[in-house]
Amino acid sequence: MTKTTSSHFKPTIAPLFWGHPKAYTNNVLLILCIPIGIQKQLLHTHNKKKEMAAGKLTSFLVGLLVGVTISVTLLIIGSPHLLSTIVLYNNSVREPNSQPTVNNNKGLPVTQPRTLARDSFLIDRSLKEDSTDTPQNKYQGDAPIKVSDIPNFVSQELDLRRTVFVGVLTSWSVPSSTQQMGVMKTWGAEIEDGTMTFYAGMEESIEEDESVPVQRVTGTTMGQKMYSALRHMCHVHLDKFKFFLLTVDNTYVNVNNLTLLLDGLQSSEVIYMGSSKRGPADPTPVQYCELGPGVVLSRKAMQGLCTHVTSCAKPSANQDPAYSLALCLQMTIATNCTTSGESKRLFHKLWVSEDLDGDLDQKKFVTSSVTLHPVGRLETMFRLHQSYLSRRILDKLQNHKDLADRIHHLNRLIATTGPHGDVKLLLGDQENSKSSDVVPWQLIYEDSEEEDFANVLRSLDDVVQLSVEALRAEAIIEPKLKALFQRYHPVTGIEYRLEYEESEDDSAASHIVDVQKPYGNLFTVSATVGHKERVNFIVPVLENSQHLEEFLQMFESSCLTVSGANEVALILVNFGVTKQGNRLHQVLSPYEKKYADFSFKVINVKSESFSYARGIEIGLQAASDPDSLLCVLDTHAIISPDFMNKCRLNTQRGRQAYFPIPYQQFDLSATKAFSLAEEDIAPGMGFWWEKNFDTFCVYKSDVQNVEDLQLSGKNLSGKLTVRKSFSVFRVPEQGLLLPQRDRHCSSKFMTFDQTDICLQKQKEILTMQRHFSNLTER
Incomplete structure (x- = not known):
């Protein structure tokens, strides 16, 4: 009876007493008394506990394996040759008298260089193994410097x-x-x-x-x-x-x-x-x-x-x-x-x-x-480096073009396959339009005794020689180089502008030669021969301005005393004329008597408020000769005697207008004289005001159809720039200074818009001054 009962219930209770047959026999009667439902519940609870224990063990093993893997990976990355170093160290410990390692290049190369086969x-x-004969064992030298194959820490290796x-x-x-x-x-x-x-x-x-x-x-x-x-x-x-x-x-x-x-x-x-x-x-x-x-x-x-x-x-x-x-x-x-x-x-x-x-x-x-060795001459070193820079610029331009092409094709792909269609390209593709970007010129040579300038000139013998040959073709035999400018144009190449002066018996003629190097052999672009033609200054003035006398004194020292009667003329557009009399004629009268051969012209504007742009327009209309060279000047400006020559050289009829970048001073007391000195333009004294277009030089024939100048010469610059085969030349002009003077922006002769323009200029100057003060902690 007992055996039969035991065999009948063995499948049910065996999991609970596995491996204990004696305990199983002694407890048979107890199991018989437990209902079948409770037995199943106990069995389910036991199985669940076993599954939980197995899951915890699996998680622990997986975590341990992941931790070991990460540690080994970081160690290998931190020290690439760690394993080889350990092997070498073990070998040195086991064989202290072994020969030094000889690299015979029998193994496969690890890394291929980018430019040539390794x-x-x-x-x-390396030496042959049979010829080394344990050189380290024979060499008994001191070792003052301790060297280890690898740093002690991974951070040092990195x-x-x-x-x-x-x-x-x-x-x-x-x-x-x-x-x-x-x-x-x-x-x-x-x-x-x-x-x-x-x-x-x-x-x-x-x-x-x-x-x-x-x-x-x-x-x-x-x-x-x-x-x-x-x-x-x-x-x-x-x-x-x-x-x-x-x-x-x-x-x-x-x-x-x-x-x-x-x-x-x-x-x-x-x-x-x-x-x-x-x-x-x-x-x-x-x-x-x-x-x-x-x-x-x-x-x-x-x-x-x-x-x-x-x-x-x-x-x-x-x-x-x-x-x-x-x-x-x-x-x-x-x-x-x-x-x-x-x-x-x-x-x-x-x-x-x-x-x-x-x-x-x-x-x-x-x-x-x-x-390259040996390079004996200093000018040869400069020429080698110039050639190196030219090739590097060309490589970067090609890389830029390749990247631009990739972006363009990727934009097209996104536009055609993306959910937005061709409404707007996701990477901000823009049309490649030829804008009138003005590349600044850099002065690299000036007629002086400085050794650096002389060394630079020797490195540009080919450029100078080509320009001299161009001038000889114009029957100019012995010109003297005064200045040389250089700029890197992203498309056309390296451009040079050389300014020459030819000394004659009576006067000195100025000449300019443009040379272009398209990252290859040089060729002449143009050779312009300039003469001392008349410069017609157009100056809008306000009759009651306190700076009128100062401007005339400056004009006398910079223009009248250094030029002939046929080389300079002055057109004053006078605003704010009152019924009591014409103050401008009274101030101008001494100069008219002293310089009787010079051309002075005054245009009185009685019914209009002061407007600098309107004064420019009236002055342009007053110049009757279409071939006349015009220079618009602000009454606050100070120019050097050489400024007129720069105006002649940098302005070409039908091809180019000159908009010099003036130097704006900060300090009210910096410039007290009426002439420009070298110390007036110095670091910390001011800034190059690139947004100022008030002073410019242009031929009358190039602006005959320009109307509605509106605010300033900036509008004229924009209109001239969009012309076909016409360029606007801009460069920081050492001979043009704008001193920081107390400009009155609340004159009764100025309209609301003109007052606002004046205040905006004052605000820009103060902003630049504050920015400079923050940089220098002054």
Whole structure:
């Protein structure tokens, strides 16, 4: 009975007493007394508890696995060569007397450089295994610098972001300060701050300032100076850079090509690269990199060198410093300089048959090399850098065009496939319209005795020669260059404007030549010969203005006393004439008597309120000769005697109008005299007021159909700009000053709109003054 009952209920109670048959037998009667429904409920509760326990265990294991995975990933990212370093460390512990590692380039390349094949310049740079003969065991040198393969922390490894440090050794062939200036004004300006240092001897004469880092080192020979520089690099820069370039100051470095080359290399590999040369006959042949074209060392190579740099700095007196460095690297890390032809092409040493004259862009060794050595003349250094900048600008323009094309096609795709259709392109596509953008000119040469100007002029011999030939075609034999302007136009190329003066017996004629370099060979755009034609000044005035006498005194000193009677004329448009008399004629009378041969003309406007724009319109109508050159001037302006000449040169009939940018002063007491001095235009005294169009020069024939000037010359500038084959020339004019004077904007002769314009100008000046004060904390 008992067995039968037990077998009948075994499937029900077995899960509750699994593995305990004795307990099961002793409790059979108790189970028989439990109803079937309660048994099922107990069984369900037991299964649920088992599932919860299994779920918790699974979650714990998954979390542990994810945590381990993240930790390992971060560790690998933070230190890319951690595993290899651990292996090397373990091997060094197990085999303390083992030979140094020799990189024989048998493995596959890890990273391909962007510009050339990696194996082409890494091949044959290591020694054969059978010729090393444990050089480290034979070398017993001191180790003053402790070097570790990797930093102690991942954060230090992440700080190794800078690509290359450049150490420049000063040479003895020319004055160091001259070569230093040539480097800093050319390729040195392309180097980031803190990534280049000049290494000069204690007795060398070299200019030191904050912008040029100079490190004084011990030693009287180039070899001693080189090892002192390497010692400084090891102490200060080893853990901050991936690569190191050591060169001399008469070498030109193409910074862009250098960056592209090093970006394709691994700093964790032993790299000793440059223009290779076979050393003297030794038991073991040594290929060394010449110091002139530059030597590139990876951080891994520097680590081996730094541990013995002090002991290596004891070569024989007649030993080449570059060869001594190669022997040291062979002894410490068992490697030779690269011997491939590609490396010699990159670190180019100029042959006797190779010159740097003519068009540098057509010379392949100039465009493809990383370094060029030697560059003896300073003007050659400037020409090399100008060629480099031209190619970089052309590359950036092409990249800009490619990106613009991609955006355009993407916009079209979004417009045709998106839910909004072609109503509005999502990326804000705009039509490419030819706007009248005015590219500012930069003065790069002026007739003076400054050495910088002279150096710049020597670097532009081809431009000057082409302009002189253009003038000779106009029968102008011996012109004198007065000024040279340059600007970079994003489409047409580099443009030059040269101003010449031809001295004759009676007068001096002025000439201007425009030369354009479309990032290639030069050709002449135009050669305009200018003469001292009459400049007709149009000046709207207010009769009761307190500045009227000051303006006439300034006009006398800047125009009347330095010009002939047929070279200048004055048209005064007089507003605010009263019944009591004409004050303007009384003020002008002494000048009319003193300068009887000059043309003075007064136009009285009795029934209208003062309007500067209306005065311009009346003055233009008063000029009867359609070929006359007109210059509109504000009574508050101060011009230099050379301003009229600038007006003649920069204005071309039917082609160009001149709207100079004036210099607006801040201080009310800054300019007390009636003539313009050099100290009046200085940093902190004011600002170049680009929004001011009140002064301009134009030919009467170019504005005959222009009506309704409205507010100022700005409206005229806009109307002239949209004309076909007509341009508006703007440039900061050193000979045009607007002193900060107390302008009365509440005259009874001014309308409400004119008063508002006057107040807006005053507000703009005060805003710029406040902005300048905030910048300088004055």
